[in-house]
Each structure stands twice: as structure tokens, then as C-alpha cells.
Amino acid sequence: MVEKLKSLLSRFYILIIILFLYSPIAVLIILSFNDSRSRVVWGGFTIRWYAALLHNSQIRVALGTTFLLAFLSAFISLVIGTAAALGIASMKKRSHKLMMMITNIPMLNADIVTGIALMLWIIQFMPLGFGSVLIAHITFNIPYVILAVMPKVKTMNISIYNAGRDLGAGPLRAFFELMLPQLSGGMISGFFMAFTMSMDDFVITYFTKGAGVNTLSTMIYGEIKKGIKPEIYALSTMIFVLVLVILMIMNNMPAKEKRKGEEERGNVYD
Amino acid sequence: MDKVMNRRSVLSGPYVVWALGFTVIPLIVIIKYAISDRTGAFTLSNILAIFDPVNLKALIFSLEIAIGCTVVCILLAYPLVLAISRLKFARSGFMLVILILPMWMNFILKLLAWQMILSSNGILNMIIRAAGITGFDISNTPISIMIGVIYEYFPYMVLPVFDAVIAIDADVIEAARDLGAKKGTVFWKIIFPLSLPGLMSGITMVFVPSMTSFVTADILGGGKLQLVGNIIEQEFIQSMNWNLGAGLSVALMIFILISMTFTVKKDEREEEEAW
Numbered sequence: 001m002v003e004k005l006k007s008l009l010s011r012f013y014i015l016i017i018i019l020f021l022y023s024p025i026a027v028l029i030i031l032s033f034n035d036s037r038s039r040v041v042w043g044g045f046t047i048r049w050y051a052a053l054l055h056n057s058q059i060r061v062a063l064g065t066t067f068l069l070a071f072l073s074a075f076i077s078l079v080i081g082t083a084a085a086l087g088i089a090s091m092k093k094r095s096h097k098l099m100m101m102i103t104n105i106p107m108l109n110a111d112i113v114t115g116i117a118l119m120l121w122i123i124q125f126m127p128l129g130f131g132s133v134l135i136a137h138i139t140f141n142i143p144y145v146i147l148a149v150m151p152k153v154k155t156m157n158i159s160i161y162n163a164g165r166d167l168g169a170g171p172l173r174a175f176f177e178l179m180l181p182q183l184s185g186g187m188i189s190g191f192f193m194a195f196t197m198s199m200d201d202f203v204i205t206y207f208t209k210g211a212g213v214n215t216l217s218t219m220i221y222g223e224i225k226k227g228i229k230p231e232i233y234a235l236s237t238m239i240f241v242l243v244l245v246i247l248m249i250m251n252n253m254p255a256k257e258k259r260k261g262e263e264e265r266g267n268v269y270d
Numbered sequence: 271m272d273k274v275m276n277r278r279s280v281l282s283g284p285y286v287v288w289a290l291g292f293t294v295i296p297l298i299v300i301i302k303y304a305i306s307d308r309t310g311a312f313t314l315s316n317i318l319a320i321f322d323p324v325n326l327k328a329l330i331f332s333l334e335i336a337i338g339c340t341v342v343c344i345l346l347a348y349p350l351v352l353a354i355s356r357l358k359f360a361r362s363g364f365m366l367v368i369l370i371l372p373m374w375m376n377f378i379l380k381l382l383a384w385q386m387i388l389s390s391n392g393i394l395n396m397i398i399r400a401a402g403i404t405g406f407d408i409s410n411t412p413i414s415i416m417i418g419v420i421y422e423y424f425p426y427m428v429l430p431v432f433d434a435v436i437a438i439d440a441d442v443i444e445a446a447r448d449l450g451a452k453k454g455t456v457f458w459k460i461i462f463p464l465s466l467p468g469l470m471s472g473i474t475m476v477f478v479p480s481m482t483s484f485v486t487a488d489i490l491g492g493g494k495l496q497l498v499g500n501i502i503e504q505e506f507i508q509s510m511n512w513n514l515g516a517g518l519s520v521a522l523m524i525f526i527l528i529s530m531t532f533t534v535k536k537d538e539r540e541e542e543e544a545w
Contacts (some may be wrong), residue, residue, distance in 0.1 A: 007356065021369070079433075087285070088281065090279045099286070104290045110523070110526065112499050113519045120296065138292075139292040218305065228382065236375055247370065
């Protein structure tokens, strides 16, 4: 009886937290169907903001910039970060420690300080623009990749690579076919984390972007005083639903793999 | 074997160059700006400006907000983690999905939605007034800033704590129960100590950004309540006094560094005690 009550209580608590996390999102989704430019008046149901979205070139450009930036910075960070994790793991203790300390700097520093420091440095050799934002995003993304890949590097079985080399595989082939697959789990989560962080960033982009470039975040920030265009709510709702679907698909796939892994481990103990 | 290892460390070459070029040098540059005036002469006045009454007030306010938000996040996170770990589908990534999904909605839009929920004639007040209670208004107060900050960074507290708790061997907990430990004892003697590394990274990831989230203070504080981040932003964007802005940034960095080494030291001590 007490156990049942407790389980009910904990379910209720989860529900409260979900309500907290999703109530502003519900507000935004409702606004995307509101047939009024005002944020406080309900003007009836409409889907016209979704149609208007197709013709709004400003939003389209900002969306394109945001995704291009997220993809490029996540991909470049993945390459540099994975190589770095492999390298750092094989360093001697002191240099290993030093590199991990430097890796922690962008994660521990306040975003505003990171953004300003990068801006003050980059303007000394190039004008601010897409390039400077990309540099900034790569800078704060590499640590996420390193931290995601590092545990996989530490538990990877180097003998597989060595055996492949002994059996005549070239260093490149052995690297791509025998070493990288062992890191793939960490690489995938590192890439997605970097992609999300880049999409979600406002502060660092704000300070490093210069005048001409806008991501969705900086565009929205610029529109707060003028009033947010309802098309933005429509776009956000669409991105939200898209990510919901992707997460649900992704979530079902690795779960199966993991279960398989656990069964295998179970057999060892048997 | 040693040779393979040495050759492998070459792989970190590009990162070493990148980290030097875009992590270490920018820090040197911002410090250089911080310790010089407009003419380039050496001065400490930009850094010491943090002790000006206005700036000091913002720093203390930021500290209050950051500590308050971190504590509330911890208090909200543990029951959630424990509640979810009871569920049958705890390991299926359900937690990850409900926490990460909101991160894909633009955070400024979410803050604007909170503004609508919390404002004097907003959704929350409509509900409260319908319930017959009047005179309740938290719009443009530190509390509404805190709600925004907690909303933003709560996932960063939950995820590392959840990872640490879910990694605890169920056999250890069962053994404790078999030996007669009560639920409270199991939590304080096993679950909590073993979750400390996760808690520490959670604290770091909530505390630092809470101090500086100037957009949150802008939107939910009505423009009157200033975090230290707002002051730094204004120096750069409005006053165009980059040296002073850099000085305040460096002062903030030193301040965070000091409070972080304090937490880390405490963490090490507690971990020793736990074992």
C-alpha cells in the first residue's frame, strides 16, 4: 500500500517536472496557430504563419546559416576532436593533464567571456562574419567531442588494430576499419552534442558575428523590441516536431543494441 | 608499443594548434585589454572597477541568483532522478528525450513564453486570480529571473546526476537493504556519495552560466535587475568601452575560478570521507 502510494507520488512528480519543462513550449505552439499578431490576444485558429514561412527570405537565410554553422562546426570538431582524443590518451601523464585542463577552459568559462575573448582576438586578423562565428563554434564544440570520445578511446582494444597491421593491413586501412569503429558510439554522441550546442548558442554568436550575419537566435534577439514575427513560432514548432520524431527513432535503435550488448555480457558471467 | 603510442600523440597536433590559437591566445588578449586603458598604458582600474558600488551590486546579485538556482536545481533533480530510476523503462533513454527535446526550442523564444506566463496579466496570474487570490505578482522580480535560469539549466544538472545514479550497481543497494539499511541510509550512504562526481559537474554547468545569463535578466527582469553579464554586455555594445568590459570579464573569471577551486577542493574532501 505504502509502496503503491510512493510509486504514484513519484509518477506525479515526474508529471509536474514535465509540465514545467513543456509549458512554455506549449505556449509557443499555441501562438503558432494564433490568427493575430499580438502575443496576448487569441484571434482564432490559423495555419497561415506556416504558409507565410515559405515566403520569408529573412527567416530562410537565418535558418540556413544556423544549420550550416551547426553542421560544419560539429563535423570539423568531430574530426579534430576524435584525433585529439586518440592523441591525448597516448600522451605522458603531465602533458595529458595539461591538455585536459585546456580542454576544460571553454566549458568552465562563462559564455560571455569566451565570446568576448574570441571577438577581441579575431578582429585583429580578419573581419567578423560567418568565418569568425564558425571558428568560435568549433572552439566551444571540440571539448564536447573530446569528452564524448575519450572514454571510448580508453576502453578500446588496441590489439585488434595491431593484429590487423600484423596481418598486412596498411596503417590507414587499419585505422579506419579497425580503430574508428570502436569509437563510433562516442563519435556519434559527440557530433550530436556539438550540433545541439551550436544550434542552441546565442551569447558566443552574438559577440563574434559582426553586422551581416544572423543565426535564428541572434535574429530573434534583434526582433524582441519590434515584436516577434509569428512565422518564427511556426518554424520553431516545426523544428520541435521534427526533432521529436528523430529522437524517438534514434532512441529506439540504440536501446535494442544496448540490450543485445547486455545479454552478451550476461552470457560471460553464466 | 611505446613507439605506436608516441606516433599516436601526433594526432592531437591540429587540436593543440587550435587550442593555442583560439582558447589560450584569446584569454591572453582579453587580459591584455583588461590591464590597459584606451591609450594602451598599464592600469588595474578596469579590473578593480568590479568593486564600484553598481558593479559590485550586480556581482552580488548574480551570486545570489546563481547560488539560489544551483540549490533549487539540486533539490529538484534528485527526486526526479530517483523517481525515473524506479520506472521500468528508466534505461531506455526516456529521461534523455524529455530533457533534451526542450533544448531544441530556441531559448529566447522560451524566455518570451515565460514572460507571457509570469507577467502581471499573464497565464499564471489568470489562474491564480480565478482561484480567488489577488495581489500575487512575481513578474520582473528576482524570482522570475530565477525561474527562467532554472528552466534553462535544469537539464545540465539532471543529466550528469542521472548518469552517475544509473551507473550504481543494483547489487550494492540490494546488499545494503539485505543488511537492514533503511531507505534514507541507502540514499545518504550509497546513492548520494556515488553520485557526487555527477553532482559536481552539474553544479559547474549550472552555476557559471547562471551568473551571466544576461538575456534572461533582460527579458524576465524587466530591464531593471542587472546581472554582472548585463553590465559587461553594456560596456561592449552600448558604451563601447572595451577595456572596462574586458576588465570586468577578467574580474568575473577570477571570481569564478576562486569559487570553483573551493567547490572542487570540498568535493575531494567529501569523496575521501565517503570512502
